[in-house]
Amino acid sequence: MENHSMLLSLNMSPFNANSGDSLAGTQASSPMPPQYGSPPISHYNSCQQSLAMQHHQQTTMMMNQNMNDLDTSHTFSSGANSISVVDMSASYQISGPATSLTTGDLPDTKDGIEEVCPVCGDKVSGYHYGLLTCESCKGFFKRTVQNKKVYTCVADRGCHIDKTQRKRCAFCRFQKCLEVGMKLEGKFSLIQIRVAHVRLHPRHTTHLRNCAD
DNA sequence: GTAGCCTTGAGT
DNA sequence: ACTCAAGGCTAC
Numbered sequence: 010m011e012n013h014s015m016l017l018s019l020n021m022s023p024f025n026a027n028s029g030d031s032l033a034g035t036q037a038s039s040p041m042p043p044q045y046g047s048p049p050i051s052h053y054n055s056c057q058q059s060l061a062m063q064h065h066q067q068t069t070m071m072m073n074q075n076m077n078d079l080d081t082s083h084t085f086s087s088g089a090n091s092i093s094v095v096d097m098s099a100s101y102q103i104s105g106p107a108t109s110l111t112t113g114d115l116p117d118t119k120d121g122i123e124e125v126c127p128v129c130g131d132k133v134s135g136y137h138y139g140l141l142t143c144e145s146c147k148g149f150f151k152r153t154v155q156n157k158k159v160y161t162c163v164a165d166r167g168c169h170i171d172k173t174q175r176k177r178c179a180f181c182r183f184q185k186c187l188e189v190g191m192k193l194e195g196k197f198s199l200i201q202i203r204v205a206h207v208r209l210h211p212r213h214t215t216h217l218r219n220c221a222d
Numbered sequence: 223g224t225a226g227c228c229t230t231g232a233g234t
Numbered sequence: 235a236c237t238c239a240a241g242g243c244t245a246c
Contacts (some may be wrong), residue, residue, distance in 0.1 A: 225244100225245095225246090228244100230242090232238090232240100
């Protein structure tokens with residue numbers, strides 16, 4: 010950690026959710042684009058996919074502004090709803106699809122045959138912290154955030170995370186949790202994300218209105 | 223510390 | 235009343 014640190018705030022409640030947005034949704038409007046893991050296709054209509062991608066791009070822009078330096082540890086602020094991550098590595102590419110878990114690695118989910126955790130590939134147990142994950146990654150993310158865990162990677166922060174190796178490197182596992190989009194507010198974030206598009210991209214309001222119809 | 227199960231509370 | 239997700243509990 011010789012490099013100077015830049016705090017990257019992942020504020021869990023960055024947007025005003027009191028805009029009365031009629032699009033305030035439930036799990037049927039996951040913010041994650043389909044290339045992350047394997048959200049059920051039925052959960053995305055074209056408008057929702059568009060929204061998801063917009064959020065993805067927006068997040069990318071926000072994250073890129075803050076990730077310029079290298080570090081190997083995550084730290085947490087004492088705020089109830091905020092996590093400060095001491096800048097993640099340059100190879101930490103929020104802007105890209107979820108690391109090594111490509112869609113080609115995933116089983117077909119067209120008929121709801123099986124859905125896998127985008128973090129470790131285990132069977133999902135439901136929506137947790139914003140997206141479909143397994144029970145263990147849900148618990149891992151919960152423990153990490155609630156206990157303000159600080160992990161380090163003994164390797165080069167590129168550890169492969171799967172069902173059998175997910176215990177080996179907590180740093181890389183948590184990093185992957187963040188990469189795939191896990192966040193504290195869960196279903197409530199979906200409202201905030203949509204509100205964010207309206208606030209930050211007024212020209213999309215027409216599109217949102219069309220989606221709502 | 224991990225992960226599965228259970229309880230609780232909010233939303234519909 | 236039902237569903238779902240967050241958090242608690244606990245065996246390992």
